[in-house]
Amino acid sequence: MISFSLWDILRNLLLAGRWTIALSLATFVLGGMLGLLILFIRTSKSRALQNIARVYIEIFQGTPLLMQLFLVFFGVALFGIEVPAWLAAGLTLTLWSASYLAEIWRGCVEAIPRGQWEASSVLAMNYVQQMRYVILPQALRIAIPPTIGFSVQIIKGTAVTSIIGFVELSKAATVITNATFMPFTVYAAAGLFYFMLCWPLSKYSQFLERKYHAAHHH
């Protein structure tokens, strides 16, 4: 029997951890872009558009991420299209995170006083111009702490993708456990990696929240 050193375990977890980071970053960027689009639709003046965005948000917030993942992974395959695990993982996490980011940001947009909408309206700006030049720059300031806070949820959410065979930190931990028969050590190490990724972000988010509450800066 081959014996594994602790370093072997850590090294392999670290290598797989790159995929956790890559998937998290891709999700954050793509989910952010889609979330922004949904935010525009959700806060638009058209009642029909608002409802489309609301249904989207309710579906993705009202079902488990795991089910969404299965539906994307197996559902698309029904149409004869082979979806690689990384694509299903990225796509699902993007759709899922967009629904949360859109709602987080909607709260920030609605925190901007009505007078800002009115002042930009009477200066003949259209909706997109109001958002782009007046509302979002102000909403951004208050959106940063909760957005970074949600990025922690994304990192933890990537663990779910191990179930469809995407080899990130959690999947790697399972594979290594099967080879080493050292589940506690391996999962503890994997947990520590997640903690090292998430904890600084949580702290940073809390720091920003205090900072923005404390003083008004330009």
Place this chain on the structure above:
Amino acid sequence: MPLITIDNVKKSYGANQVLKGIRMDVEPGEVIAIIGKSGSGKSTLLRCINGLESIDEGAISVAGSHLGKTELELRNLRLKVGMIFQQFNLFPHLSVSRNVMISPMIVKGASEVTARALAMKNLARVGLAEKFDSFPDQLSGGQQQRVAIARALSMEPQALLCDEVTSALDPELVNEVLSVVRSLADEGMTLIMVTHEMRFAREVCDRVVFMHQGKVHEIGAPEEIFANPSTPELKQFLGMTTH
């Protein structure tokens, strides 16, 4: 031909009818004060003129642009009539100059150079050229309101709506804003102002509109309105406010 036409405008919030058939014509260059108790519909009427509130019945037009429901109609209307608010509503994340420049640039497509020159001219007009690079929160309320006036002027409107523009100001700051409004009136700007400044209304306005329970109750030259109020409601209102 009147610049602003308000024809039989009705508006309700739920069961509460706040405007009950308002008719009014405003000639170019006219300065109108709208007075009345709170809840009389005066602010609502003002906000209907540039489409901040929708109307249920009737019609409003400013210089040939009709109040409609589409973005395009609203945009055309708002290019002709500017507005200044009680709470100033400057954009706090932008400098004074950017506050004034932004709309000419993004709405009218003015170049940076043109917009900057226009901003400088209009800030000088309200006596705040030296605050060009300041931020709104570094200014007093009176100064912020003057920036708001400069911002509205930079869209080169044909009329300005003033919604209780001095009501949020400390008493010592009221005059600096009123004197700017007075200078606009002197330069021939068409103004419709909802105001509690009776002395200002008497001195500067061509006509005074007294609104009561969603209707134009009395309308006339300030001398008549203030010296010879013909209805008991106006007498009571003036009695309440002039001493």
